Amino acid sequence: MNYKEEYERWNVFEGMDAGLKSELQAMNDKEKEDVFYTNLEFGTAGMRGVLGAGTNRLNIYTIRKANVGFAKYVLGLPEGKERGVAIGYDNRHMSYRFAIESAKVLATYGIKSYIFESLRPTPELSFAVRYLKCAGGIMITASHNPKEYNGYKVYDDTGCQLIPEWADQVVGYVNEVADELKIEVVSDDEAYPYMTWIGEEVDEAYYKEVMSIEVNPGMEKDDFKIVFSPQHGTSNIPVRTCLTRLGYNIVPVLAQCAPDPDFSNTASPNPEVPCSYDLAIKKAKEVDADVVVICDPDGDRLGVVAKHDGEYVLMSGNQSAAVYLEYILSQLKEQGKLPANAVMYNTIVTSDLGELVARSYGVDVEKTLTGFKFIGDKIRKYEATKEKQFIFGYEESYGCVVKDFVRDKDAVQAVLTAAEAGNYYKKQGKDLIDVLNELYQKHGTFKETQVALAKAGAAGATRIKEIMDNLRKDAPTVIGGVKVTKVEDYQSSTCSDGSTIDLPKSNVLKYYLEDGSWIAARPSGTEPKCKFYFSIKGVDANDAASKTEVFQKDMMKIIGE
Structure with a gap:
């Protein structure tokens, strides 16, 4: 059916939710096309989309459809019904409703569910799957997206997001649903026997594990001041509880602590956006804090601002992770606790700096595709083989995990690591930026940036495909005046030097340059964007910055933007 026929199918449905019915009737033709031209699909982090009526929007009907697919997947697992599914949700509009709808669909198939009594961060959902020995997990969240979005992520029995092999099974079941409007769901009363509420017991077990990641637990902490913001999201209680119990001096940004689906007191809930730190930095200046830490709404990403020479300096996800690595590995080595077979994971669009730090300590490094599920899957495999x-493990997008009791990005762990590293280096007369600069002196100066081209709607999807197709048909041989020495195409699993790529296929292109820099291009799996990653190597910070500007301008010229 075309979008007009799909619209009519929804508009005439007698059981349509009243709020969605009003939206449908107020739509113009352009809006109808946008919400019905396609279906929401699973990407690198599950299903994520704008809330509202339509097959290309997130609503109770598209949520039910996704859950039918996941329920059939769970039924195929050993004792899937009895082991059940853990369900978490964040502060966004409709999150609680979608969590209950998910549990009701599972109950329709006779599957138990364990639902958090109130909002919790994504990493705690991952932990809960493992702690309760569930067959899988569901997290209702749109992570760092704007307030108009929500999302649905599914997890395996290790607490890892479904890898493509298993996600494809879910998608196959989802696609078998002929009409999402006619999915039969049990009543609340019929669902209750299958639903168990969870809370304090799981919280305390999670907090205990988080607090156990300290590398130097005996350090004095009173003179290290931390300003913290959960950005109106889920990390408020876990972060403040763990840091307070460990004795840290933590100053919350109270205006951003209350759960708020509209993110009323923040310019952006995304730690990758500099304006999201405005209120926290203002508070840091008032109290003379040593470091600022902010989490995204679902508590899996952490942004860090360090006080350096009297100024508050924002660190990128690549920079902060490199400093965490330096701290953890140097201390483990000094204590004689660094395993001989240690391995660190990051992704194909992550800076080379972290890899150089790890290898300087004899730690092996393995790359994965973008998406933390691939890191979680690596952990699972080596957990079995020893x-x-x-x-x-970390991604450039402000997400890392220190200990594997969680199999997803964990900002609660990351806050503790940032605090401990900052406190340790302060006692040596240094700050986190000093350590970063030392790493640059040792391993080379890198500047990592990202350009994300927003291309919404049907026309946007066509344009993103056109950009990637053109780059494949006419690959640049020179970018910014620097020769391209190698091209990797992760969709065909091939390299221009004749080698092959031993990773799942993905729509990513990566260009290696003669000066040690690289540039990568990939469509986002969760937003209507085409992303370009720049990892530029320079002789110093000024050189890297000026080269980055040249490379970015030339790359946009190459793709015609």
Whole structure:
């Protein structure tokens, strides 16, 4: 059916939710096309979209459809019904409703569910799956997206987001649903026997594990001041509880602590956006804090601002992770606790700096595709074989995990690591930026940036495809005046030097340049954007910055933007 026929199918449905019915009747033709031209699909982090009526929007009907697919997947697992599914949700509009709808669909198939009594961060959902020995998990969240969005992420029995092999099974079941409007769901009364509320017991078990990641637990902490913001999201209680119990001096940004689906007191809930730190930095200046830490709404990403020479300096996800690595590995080595078979994971669009830090300590490094599920899957495999021992995993997008009792990004762990590293280096007369600069002196100066081209709607999807197709048909041989020495195409699993890529296929292109820099292009799996990653190597910070500007301008010229 075309979008007009799909619209009519929804508009005439007698059981349509009243709020969605009003939206449908107020739509113009352009809006109808946008919300019905396609279906929401699973991307690198599950299903995420704008809230509202339509097959290309997130609503109770598209949520039910997704849950039918996941329920059939769970039924195919050993004792899937009895082991059940853990369900978490964040502060966004409709999150609680979608969590209950998910539990009701599962109950319709006779599957138990364990639902958090109130909002919790994504990493705690991952932990809960493992702690309760569930067959899987569901997290209702749109992570760092704007307030208009919500999302649906699914997890395996290790607490890891479904890898493509298993996500494809879910998608297959989802696609078998002929009409999402006619999915039969049990009543609340019929669902209750299958639903168990969870809370304090799981919280305390999670907090205990988080607090156990300290590398130097005996350090004095009173003179290290931390300003913290949960950005109106889920990390407020976990972060403040763990840091307070460990004795840290934590100053919350109270205006951003209350759960708020509209994110009323923040310019952006995304730690990748500099304006999201405005209120926290203002508070840091008032109290003379040593470091600022902010989490995204679902508590899986952490942004860090360090006080350096009297100024508050924002660190990128690549920079902060490199400093965490330096701290953790140097201390483990000094204590004689660094495993001989240690391995660190990051992604194909992550800076080279972290890899250089890890290898300087004899730690092996393995790359994965973008998406933390691939890191979680690596952990699972080596947990079984014992061939290597996990030591750290991270993405450039402000997400990392220190200990593997969680199999997703964990900002609560990251806050503790940032606090401990900052406190340790302060006692040596240094700050986090000083340590970063030392790493640059040792390993080379890198500047990592990202350009995200927003291309919404049907026309946007066509344009994103056109950009990637054109780059494949006419690959640049020179970018910014620097020769391209190698091209990797992760969709065809091939390299221009004749080698092959041993990773799942993904729509990513990566260009290696003669000066040690690289540039990558990939469509986002969760937003209507085409992303370009720049990892530029320079002789110093000024050189790297000026080269970055040249590379960005030339890359946009190459793709015709």
